[in-house]
Amino acid sequence: MFSTHTDKQETLDLSKFPADKIRNFCIIAHIDHGKSTLADRLLEMTGAIAKTEKNKQVLDKLQVERERGITVKAQTASLFYSHQGEQYLLNLIDTPGHVDFSYEVSRSISACQGVLLIVDANQGIQAQTVANFYLAFEAQLTIIPILNKIDLKNADPKRVESQIEKVFDIPRDDCIRISAKHGTNVEMVLQAVVNRIPPPAVSSDDPFRALVFDSNFDHYRGVVANIAVFGGRVRKGDKIVSAHLGKTYEVNEIGLLRPDEHPTQRLYAGQVGYIIAGMKDVKEAQIGDTLYLQEQPVKALPGFKPAKAMVFAGMYPMDQSEYPGLRSAIERLTLNDSSVTVQKDSSLALGAGWRLGFLGLLHMEVFNQRLEQEYNASVIVTAPTVPYKAVLSSAKLIKNRRAIQKNMVYIDDQRVMMKYLFPLNEIVVDFYDLLKSLSSGYASFDYENAGYQAADLIKMDILLNGRSVEELITIVHRDRAYNTGKAMCERLKDSIPRQMFEIAVQAAIGSKIIARETIKAYRKNVLAKCYGGDITRKMKLLKRQAEGKKKMRRIGNVEVPKDAFINVLKRKDK
Numbered sequence: 001m002f003s004t005h006t007d008k009q010e011t012l013d014l015s016k017f018p019a020d021k022i023r024n025f026c027i028i029a030h031i032d033h034g035k036s037t038l039a040d041r042l043l044e045m046t047g048a049i050a051k052t053e054k055n056k057q058v059l060d061k062l063q064v065e066r067e068r069g070i071t072v073k074a075q076t077a078s079l080f081y082s083h084q085g086e087q088y089l090l091n092l093i094d095t096p097g098h099v100d101f102s103y104e105v106s107r108s109i110s111a112c113q114g115v116l117l118i119v120d121a122n123q124g125i126q127a128q129t130v131a132n133f134y135l136a137f138e139a140q141l142t143i144i145p146i147l148n149k150i151d152l153k154n155a156d157p158k159r160v161e162s163q164i165e166k167v168f169d170i171p172r173d174d175c176i177r178i179s180a181k182h183g184t185n186v187e188m189v190l191q192a193v194v195n196r197i198p199p200p201a202v203s204s205d206d207p208f209r210a211l212v213f214d215s216n217f218d219h220y221r222g223v224v225a226n227i228a229v230f231g232g233r234v235r236k237g238d239k240i241v242s243a244h245l246g247k248t249y250e251v252n253e254i255g256l257l258r259p260d261e262h263p264t265q266r267l268y269a270g271q272v273g274y275i276i277a278g279m280k281d282v283k284e285a286q287i288g289d290t291l292y293l294q295e296q297p298v299k300a301l302p303g304f305k306p307a308k309a310m311v312f313a314g315m316y317p318m319d320q321s322e323y324p325g326l327r328s329a330i331e332r333l334t335l336n337d338s339s340v341t342v343q344k345d346s347s348l349a350l351g352a353g354w355r356l357g358f359l360g361l362l363h364m365e366v367f368n369q370r371l372e373q374e375y376n377a378s379v380i381v382t383a384p385t386v387p388y389k390a391v392l393s394s395a396k397l398i399k400n401r402r403a404i405q406k407n408m409v410y411i412d413d414q415r416v417m418m419k420y421l422f423p424l425n426e427i428v429v430d431f432y433d434l435l436k437s438l439s440s441g442y443a444s445f446d447y448e449n450a451g452y453q454a455a456d457l458i459k460m461d462i463l464l465n466g467r468s469v470e471e472l473i474t475i476v477h478r479d480r481a482y483n484t485g486k487a488m489c490e491r492l493k494d495s496i497p498r499q500m501f502e503i504a505v506q507a508a509i510g511s512k513i514i515a516r517e518t519i520k521a522y523r524k525n526v527l528a529k530c531y532g533g534d535i536t537r538k539m540k541l542l543k544r545q546a547e548g549k550k551k552m553r554r555i556g557n558v559e560v561p562k563d564a565f566i567n568v569l570k571r572k573d574k
């Protein structure tokens, strides 16, 4: 955790920060180029957090972010900065770098007028640097290029400045060289934010209207929505309306995120903060919604394009009695992660559940982990698939397609940017990991949807002792069926513990078995090491075994650990 200064900001008069004294910006970059570290320095220098060793990546608040060392949620922090005798209110949004969370970046950009585009001075421009640059460029934001990690021995800021000039057409003189780790030149970043990013073009005299750009569900207070105020002002006690549902609410609390919630009396045009207005249902504060005053109706703001799911998987409770609890956990988590699509689904073997759409496999894993960590929910996830369109006829089948190269641009003499057309199922599961490992971490990758194309695909079943496992039914390219089936059987053999009887693991196409592995019989006696008669210790071990079993799913008479369903899809033979 981190500590914040305890100065009494309740007395803060935000009317002292008219729009021309406000700068709204986000930090964007390729993964690991140092966004969160720079955010820490900016927070420290403006006094939002204390400068201590404990305060590292403070905007990565989620347990999953701390465990994985990556940002998955955009986070907002309001900073007070004095420059040439004037006080400014800077609203910073730290965004994730991984392609699976790019929806967070596009939403954050809508609340900003400028971005800090961080580029690692050693690695140079990478795939998400380009993708994120275009998000900011298309939204016509001011882009400040920042070269980070200049303290590294191998840093080559000159080369990276040439890349920036060549690929983005930004003059090299616009670049600021910093070390976020050591704080070198970070003051220059704050000055550039004030001098180069325009203030929001809004007025407090207009009717109040605010865009909900993020929200989360608090067990006690209901929906806490993050808003960007695009006009007018709002205060505690005001009656506001949500444009989406047309329902009226009373404002219970408003304030700034510093980065913790910090209540204030009012929020004014151009400011970014949070609002709590007694919305008890997750459907009430949709991301992209517009809020306005009851007595001054306004036209709704454009909102956001829905995210386009790339990977789908079924999600089922371990036990049907857990269905209502899991439904509410999924609803609350999707409020905080609106890029997930949810549809009800059911299966004979697994009962009632949902079909969820994600932006990638990491996104799916993180969602699953957040369900467990933040909502204590344990779920079964079926094999992820990509969307297909099936034509139900015996048409002549088209030849196997491989990636088709579209273009190639040399960024400099060491780096090349290549565009390919790929079948989506070839890239979603482990292409990123494989590419990283083949290139020793040098290559980076980004993708966008190129539409549907016909392909020679077949359905493959995985059988455990002759019973098809619904979660593992896979659509594969005909030419890949044998290798994929064999690899899945081998990985299942490694993931399923031996049991008291022999288990046949088979891959089948229709009635034809194409691969087989055998798991030998074994009896695990958890009491084997318990000599003597310590009954409490024996009870503990038996209890732990029973709890372990809860994380297993019984298919026929075979116990399958729930992790097996995801592990089986990952290639271990990199």
Ligand SMILES: Nc1nc2c(ncn2[C@@H]2O[C@H](COP(=O)(O)OP(=O)(O)OP(=O)(O)O)[C@@H](O)[C@H]2O)c(=O)[nH]1
Pocket (backbone or CB within 6 Å): 029, 030, 031, 032, 033, 034, 035, 036, 037, 038, 057, 069, 070, 071, 095, 096, 097, 098, 148, 149, 150, 151, 152, 178, 179, 180, 181, 182
């Ligand atoms: N040497 C050096 N290391 C740095 C510097 N800035 C960040 N790092 C290190 O780079 C790694 C990634 O930094 P983060 O700040 O987590 O990167 P990020 O861009 O926020 O990562 P994501 O949010 O996951 O995309 C960490 O190990 C940092 O300590 C720097 O200026 N110099």
